[in-house]
Amino acid sequence: MSRPIDCRGLACPQPVIQTKKAMSESEQITTIVDNDAAKTNVSRMAEKEGFAVDVEEKEDGIYLHLTRIGSVPQTESTSSAPAEGSAGPLVVLIPSDGMGRGDEELGSILIRSFLHTLNEVEPVPDTIVFLNAGVKLTVEGSLVLEDLQALEGKGVEILACGTCLGHFALKDRISVGQVSNMYSIAETLLGAGRVVAL
Amino acid sequence: MAESERSVFLFSSTSAAIRAEKLALESGIRVKLIPVPRHLSSDCGVCLRCDSAELDAIRLLLEGSRVEWEDVRSL
Numbered sequence: 001m002s003r004p005i006d007c008r009g010l011a012c013p014q015p016v017i018q019t020k021k022a023m024s025e026s027e028q029i030t031t032i033v034d035n036d037a038a039k040t041n042v043s044r045m046a047e048k049e050g051f052a053v054d055v056e057e058k059e060d061g062i063y064l065h066l067t068r069i070g071s072v073p074q075t076e077s078t079s080s081a082p083a084e085g086s087a088g089p090l091v092v093l094i095p096s097d098g099m100g101r102g103d104e105e106l107g108s109i110l111i112r113s114f115l116h117t118l119n120e121v122e123p124v125p126d127t128i129v130f131l132n133a134g135v136k137l138t139v140e141g142s143l144v145l146e147d148l149q150a151l152e153g154k155g156v157e158i159l160a161c162g163t164c165l166g167h168f169a170l171k172d173r174i175s176v177g178q179v180s181n182m183y184s185i186a187e188t189l190l191g192a193g194r195v196v197a198l
Numbered sequence: 199m200a201e202s203e204r205s206v207f208l209f210s211s212t213s214a215a216i217r218a219e220k221l222a223l224e225s226g227i228r229v230k231l232i233p234v235p236r237h238l239s240s241d242c243g244v245c246l247r248c249d250s251a252e253l254d255a256i257r258l259l260l261e262g263s264r265v266e267w268e269d270v271r272s273l
Contacts, residue, residue, distance in 0.1 A: 105216060106212065109212065109215075109216065109231060109244055112231060112232075113231070113232065113233040113243070116232050116233065143230075146230075
């Protein structure tokens with residue numbers, strides 16, 4: 001029996017939280033959302049939790065039909081992890097649009113160099129999380145877009161904090177990765193085998 | 199990627215590399231500031247990568263603004 005969870009009109013991350021809560025009680029859930037960010041965030045969380053996602057776009061909302069197909073994939077974190085002695089995903093946290101403190105222009109060059117180099121060295125991170133002014137690196141006009149797109153092409157998950165994009169009025173200019181919320185970001189950090197924080 | 203058709207300008211200071219990048223971008227030349235590849239060496243950690251076809255245009259630009267570079271190497 002599908003039990004619909006109506007998340008229309010709810011602000012992020014409520015749709016994710018409510019859906020997740022329902023997962024402990026039901027194997028089959030329908031969540032109704034009204035925007036693409038919520039659709040993406042709920043779907044991503046559901047897939048992580050071992051649910052199949054069937055999207056049905058209706059006039060009155062986006063219906064996400066979730067069906068459990070497996071157990072919580074906590075033990076199969078080896079999917080894309082390079083696993084060099086570390087258990088769990090490798091996460092890089094980028095909390096500003098510069099690297100280090102002291103000189104902004106130099107910091108900008110260093111972060112650009114760093115992201116360029118990530119495409120050339122091992123191990124490849126599983127996820128890169130952009131926070132605060134770091135989200136400016138993910139929007140159109142960013143000088144590291146090509147590098148980030150190349151990383152994404154290699155399967156690196158790129159998460160940009162939606163609150164931060166909103167704060168800088170850049171939400172509609174994101175050009176790589178996904179708009180994410182603190183719920184996903186906190187889970188990504190806490191579930192990581194290793195976090196490299198700049 | 200056509201790596202063989204790309205070159206880099208090496209500079210003796212980061213600030214020269216920054217100035218060179220600004221000049222090129224302002225002139226509409228596609229360049230990218232990247233860390234100096236390991237197989238090259240320089241006093242400075244970043245270099246300016248460009249299409250080799252743009253080398254002369256960039257040289258002129260840098261000379262015109264008296265930005266000195268150390269070397270040009272193909273990738």
